[in-house]
């Protein structure tokens with residue numbers, strides 16, 4: 629069991645290209661009974677509606693989407709480089725519909741103010757859901773997006789979450 633210290637990190641130090649795009653994150657949502665997590669490498673951090681926010685993109689087919697839609701909060705967990713990527717590959721390759729993948733990836737859930745995150749992480753953003761927007765192919769201006777990413781019609785929903793706390797250790 630690790631103790632997290634809320635860390636007054638300078639948001640300017642947070643590089644979403646590195647943190648999300650290169651290191652990847654575990655997007656986690658659920659309640660005190662059932663939690664699911666999946667790997668993401670798309671998304672961002674920024675400022676919207678007067679808040680510091682993250683935005684993540686979850687396809688219709690993901691079991692995690694059910695949790696994202698049901699719950700008011702979610703988290704992003706980042707892992708130390710030494711931890712490697714095998715657990716994130718597992719969370720990103722197997723669906724929690726079919727097994728307890730958090731356990732099978734040898735990960736554990738912890739909670740911060742009732743928001744679940746992955747205890748093995750060293751950096752966590754806890755977020756309050758602000759909006760959920762279905763990404764509609766009719767809005768694409770660059771027509772290659774549909775062909776490259778949505779041939780099977782498995783569309784993304786964009787969730788914007790207010791960053792409530794940044795935990796680091």
Ligand SMILES: Cc1cc2nc3c(=O)[nH]c(=O)nc-3n(C[C@H](O)[C@H](O)[C@H](O)COP(=O)(O)O)c2cc1C
Pocket residue numbers: 652664665666667668669670671685686687689690691692693716717719720721722723724725
């Ligand atoms: C590196 C990596 C990045 C991923 N990024 C996303 C993403 O941003 N959005 C998404 O919907 N799926 C993404 N996935 C796929 C999901 O993590 C994967 O489908 C997962 O098994 C879904 O699990 P679930 O059904 O338990 O929610 C990614 C997978 C990997 C390996």
